[in-house]
Amino acid sequence: MITLTHYLVLSGILFSIGLAGVMRRTNLLMLFFSTEILLNAVNVGFVAVSKYYGDLTGQMFAFFIIAVAASEAAVGLGLLILWYKRNGSVDLTSLQMMKG
Amino acid sequence: MYEVIAFYIFSALTIGLFTVVVMSKNALYAMSALAGGMIFISGFFFILGAEFLGVVQITVYSGAIMALYAFGMMFFDTTRDVKENIRCKKIAYTLSILSSILLIVILCAPLFSQNIEALYPSIQNAGNIQMIGLVLFTKYLVPFELAAIMLLAAMIAGIVLASKKMEMNLEIDEEFEEAKDVK
Numbered sequence A: 001m002i003t004l005t006h007y008l009v010l011s012g013i014l015f016s017i018g019l020a021g022v023m024r025r026t027n028l029l030m031l032f033f034s035t036e037i038l039l040n041a042v043n044v045g046f047v048a049v050s051k052y053y054g055d056l057t058g059q060m061f062a063f064f065i066i067a068v069a070a071s072e073a074a075v076g077l078g079l080l081i082l083w084y085k086r087n088g089s090v091d092l093t094s095l096q097m098m099k100g
Numbered sequence B: 001m002y003e004v005i006a007f008y009i010f011s012a013l014t015i016g017l018f019t020v021v022v023m024s025k026n027a028l029y030a031m032s033a034l035a036g037g038m039i040f041i042s043g044f045f046f047i048l049g050a051e052f053l054g055v056v057q058i059t060v061y062s063g064a065i066m067a068l069y070a071f072g073m074m075f076f077d078t079t080r081d082v083k084e085n086i087r088c089k090k091i092a093y094t095l096s097i098l099s100s101i102l103l104i105v106i107l108c109a110p111l112f113s114q115n116i117e118a119l120y121p122s123i124q125n126a127g128n129i130q131m132i133g134l135v136l137f138t139k140y141l142v143p144f145e146l147a148a149i150m151l152l153a154a155m156i157a158g159i160v161l162a163s164k165k166m167e168m169n170l171e172i173d174e175e176f177e178e179a180k181d182v183k
Helices: A004-024 A028-052 A058-089 B003-023 B027-047 B050-071 B089-112 B128-136 B141-163 B166-182
Strands: none
Touching: A004 A028, A004 B003, A004 B027, A004 B089, A028 A058, A028 B003, A028 B027, A028 B050, A058 B027, A058 B050, B003 B027, B027 B050, B050 B128
């Protein structure tokens, strides 16, 4: 029998994979991928809590998180393309200097 | 029984694919693995009886966001391996220890809090999509409309940012190559 704890542990594992990615990666595109993993891990936890407590709030929250993720991807990718055109690199170290 | 088998298969596949995303050196492999992981995440939503969210996950994440990334990656050189020079090991270790402590606290929190009450309890003899419609258009109407405005603003921002200096893409790249040669 799968209980709520199973889902929460899975959500925690996925979240730590995403955290490891955020800390390990220096390529900005890969950092975006890692943030998507973080958001998905949280979504799994929300939907599991919503199912096991018979409450719809978790599903609503996951729905809004998906909306936020979509807009974040759009704006972030636009900024990334602009930065690549200006600098020729999407590495995090190229962001350290603010030359104006 | 089927729920148990499906849960373990989906969790193994998701963890494996997301590990590939985090560890892979090739950006194209990472993106494909991420798209696959998203689809398996929607499998969890179907197991949990949240059909609407599962469908939204497939269409929005695997469809829209992954297509957006695929188009965005046309601007970057994806055939080359991603070069990453990782410095400051000390900071990384300190951060990982701190975040692991935080994760343990977060994971233990639901075990101690048994007093969660359903604010909007599920309605009997109504499907998942019907219930979501009822809650979304009554209690969460204002956040829903705000999310719509936010998506519109994000769409306009994405178009404006990506289309800026679209015609002088190649020249800037050549200039950059020359500057690198000079160095």
